[in-house]
Amino acid sequence: xxxxxxxxxxxxxxxxxxxxxxxxxxxxxxxxxxxxxxxxxxxxxxxxxxxxxxxxxxxxxxxxxxxxxxxxxxxxxxxxxxxxxxxxxxxxxxxxxxxxxxxxxxxxxxxxxxxxxxxxxxxxxxxxxxxxxxxxxxxxxxxxxxxxxxxxxxxxxxxxxxxxxxxxxxxxxxxxxxxxxxxxxxxxxxxxxxxxxxxxxxxxxxxxxxxxxxxxxxxxxxxxxxxxxxxxxxxxxxxxxxxxxxxxxxxxxxxxxxxxxxxxxxxxxxxxxxxxxxxxxxxxxxxxxxxxxxxxxxxxxxxxxxxxxxxxxxxxxxxxxxxxxxxxxxxxxxxxxxxxxxxxxxxxxxxxxxxxxxxxxxxxxxxxxxxxxx
Amino acid sequence: xxxxxxxxxxxxxxxxxxxxxxxxxxxxxxxxxxxxxxxxxxxxxxxxxxxxxxxxxxxxxxxxxxxxxxxxxxxxxxxxxxxxxxxxxxxxxxxxxxxxxxxxxxxxxxxxxxxxxxxxxxxxxxxxxxxxxxxxxxxxxxxxxxxxxxxxxxxxxxxxxxxxxxxxxxxxxxxxxxxxxxxxxxxxxxxxxxxxxxxxxxxxxxxxxxxxxxxxxxxxxxxxxxxxxxxxxx
Ligand SMILES: Nc1ncnc2c1ncn2[C@@H]1O[C@H](COP(=O)(O)OP(=O)(O)O)[C@@H](O)[C@H]1O
Ligand SMILES: [Mg+2]
Numbered sequence: 001x002x003x004x005x006x007x008x009x010x011x012x013x014x015x016x017x018x019x020x021x022x023x024x025x026x027x028x029x030x031x032x033x034x035x036x037x038x039x040x041x042x043x044x045x046x047x048x049x050x051x052x053x054x055x056x057x058x059x060x061x062x063x064x065x066x067x068x069x070x071x072x073x074x075x076x077x078x079x080x081x082x083x084x085x086x087x088x089x090x091x092x093x094x095x096x097x098x099x100x101x102x103x104x105x106x107x108x109x110x111x112x113x114x115x116x117x118x119x120x121x122x123x124x125x126x127x128x129x130x131x132x133x134x135x136x137x138x139x140x141x142x143x144x145x146x147x148x149x150x151x152x153x154x155x156x157x158x159x160x161x162x163x164x165x166x167x168x169x170x171x172x173x174x175x176x177x178x179x180x181x182x183x184x185x186x187x188x189x190x191x192x193x194x195x196x197x198x199x200x201x202x203x204x205x206x207x208x209x210x211x212x213x214x215x216x217x218x219x220x221x222x223x224x225x226x227x228x229x230x231x232x233x234x235x236x237x238x239x240x241x242x243x244x245x246x247x248x249x250x251x252x253x254x255x256x257x258x259x260x261x262x263x264x265x266x267x268x269x270x271x272x273x274x275x276x277x278x279x280x281x282x283x284x285x286x287x288x289x290x291x292x293x294x295x296x297x298x299x300x301x302x303x304x305x306x307x308x309x310x311x312x313x314x315x316x317x318x319x320x321x322x323x324x325x326x327x328x329x330x331x332x333x334x335x336x337x338x339x340x341x342x343x344x345x346x347x348x349x350x351x352x353x354x355x356x357x358x359x360x361x362x363x364x365x366x367x368x369x370x371x372x373x374x
Numbered sequence: 375x376x377x378x379x380x381x382x383x384x385x386x387x388x389x390x391x392x393x394x395x396x397x398x399x400x401x402x403x404x405x406x407x408x409x410x411x412x413x414x415x416x417x418x419x420x421x422x423x424x425x426x427x428x429x430x431x432x433x434x435x436x437x438x439x440x441x442x443x444x445x446x447x448x449x450x451x452x453x454x455x456x457x458x459x460x461x462x463x464x465x466x467x468x469x470x471x472x473x474x475x476x477x478x479x480x481x482x483x484x485x486x487x488x489x490x491x492x493x494x495x496x497x498x499x500x501x502x503x504x505x506x507x508x509x510x511x512x513x514x515x516x517x518x519x520x521x522x523x524x525x526x527x528x529x530x531x532x533x534x535x536x537x538x539x540x541x542x543x544x545x546x547x548x549x550x551x552x553x554x555x556x557x558x559x560x561x562x563x564x565x566x567x568x569x570x571x572x573x574x575x576x577x578x579x580x581x582x583x584x585x586x587x588x589x590x591x592x593x594x595x596x597x598x599x600x601x602x603x604x605x606x607x608x
Contacts, residue, residue, distance in 0.1 A: 201462070212456055213445045214448030214476050214477040215476060231479070269464075
């Protein structure tokens with residue numbers, strides 16, 4: 001079977017599964033806009049976080065740059081696309097009315113996604129070019145600053161709700177979010193496996209050596225950063241049109257930090273690690289929230305009240321036990337079941353072979369003295 | 375082939391190289407020897423445009439190359455094996471060599487050159503699919519050299535290939551240098567190991583505190599009492 005047929009079938013199956021899940025979540029039937037169900041929301045947020053984590057992983061995990069303002073690009077995508085749908089969504093829907101209600105709504109969402117991705121990519125370009133041309137950790141400082149500045153700017157624009165928040169039409173549902181999560185994973189996976197990906201990884205491993213191999217390191221760093229930012233923008237679009245309400249509180253530094261935690265926990269530079277991290281970091285606080293109370297004498301101690309403390313402890317424990325993240329740079333897959341688990345993670349770094357086996361020492365001396373005689 | 379004309383380089387206010395004049399002819403092996411901190415790495419960084427000369431210029435095959443970004447020099451025929459080897463630790467040996475051929479697209483030629491690299495360093499063949507970061511220092515140096523040859527350079531820059539290696543391994547590395555030269559590649563070899571470097575080169579420059587203090591035929595320099603005293607420990 002040729003590979004594209006296989007991919008097509010896998011694609012159709014994935015969409016079908018998402019469709020069924022979405023239909024089950026929906027309170028108002030197929031393609032229902034407005035799934036309020038708690039589990040449904042969790043699933044949607046997991047998918048959005050997968051987009052955020054895998055795209056940040058492209059920048060931080062695979063290219064070795066340190067962006068700590070991913071939520072800023074998410075905000076750019078969210079607000080720019082929301083401004084578009086709030087002001088032009090209805091009009092566009094009626095001009096596409098011939099496609100039916102669902103078709104017209106889909107067109108509006110897809111346009112919103114393109115807008116969010118492009119504006120976030122542009123922001124990435126503006127932030128990335130000056131900070132990535134320099135060697136060193138300028139990107140961390142600049143992205144941190146950018147994310148805060150953009151948040152404060154938005155807070156002061158009344159056209160997008162300012163401090164009171166922004167009502168957004170609910171064009172996105174779980175189906176769309178799931179499809180874009182899959183697209184994101186596939187696209188980033190393909191980038192990582194391509195020649196471009198190899199160039200990015202070489203920059204992560206040793207930027208100077210990569211440059212010495214002929215890799216235009218600045219261009220590749222900027223490319224990776226812009227692609228990552230564009231996907232953060234897409235996550236923002238989906239979040240905005242799923243949540244139906246935007247507040248700048250959703251994009252504070254803590255949000256960027258949460259995405260970093262996802263990739264650090266899962267394993268920087270592992271595709272499946274980022275996905276796993278997104279799932280764990282989304283679900284864990286929710287699971288902890290449901291911990292039962294403990295009866296102590298007359299009173300009940302609510303363990304759930306400590307959920308953030310427990311969450312933090314679990315993160316710290318993970319980092320102590322597996323500093324490279326759950327998966328490290330490895331990938332989780334079916335081959336894990338077959339392959340004996342003896343991956344060489346061994347002693348990295350520059351082992352020097354100063355020691356010469358005794359048996360060879362005289363030989364070494366001889367060679368050295370021959371060297372001298374020459 | 376390569377000429378440095380009156381090159382001075384500064385890190386901020388500190389002058390690291392002063393009025394360097396250096397020439398490497400086609401087919402030659404030229405060595406630049408000097409103690410730690412003399413400015414050897416700075417010289418190579420200037421040649422590959424990672425640093426810009428404050429005064430003077432670098433010429434390669436008649437063209438001025440100072441100011442041309444380092445990655446554009448690879449297609450022009452210059453390759454560098456950087457100080458500290460700079461292997462891609464999480465890539466396998468084979469992937470490291472593939473990265474060396476990054477600018478090329480002729481699959482057959484790349485495969486042939488990969489085999490040539492493995493013939494030069496049979497030890498790498500055995501460790502082909504091992505991550506480079508798990509290799510010993512000597513093996514990493516072999517990866518760095520084999521990798522730099524994968525772009526088919528006409529001029530190869532080697533920054534202290536013998537640093538921190540056991541005598542046996544140093545021997546292997548210098549044998550490889552002889553072999554590379556025999557294939558017609560021009561080499562600029564930067565070394566602290568003056569003894570070995572002088573025995574495997576045609577001409578030599580001695581660098582002290584950013585200035586070239588001596589130059590000449592390697593054989594003659596190896597017998598020069600001042601060089602013997604300062605660099606050969608005699
Ligand atoms: N990035 C840098 N910033 C400031 N000074 C530097 C830098 N790199 C090297 N130097 C200084 O320049 C001089 C030459 O260094 P280098 O070229 O690395 O010497 P070598 O390679 O011969 O050991 C040294 O005095 C060193 O301290
Ligand atoms: Mg040096």
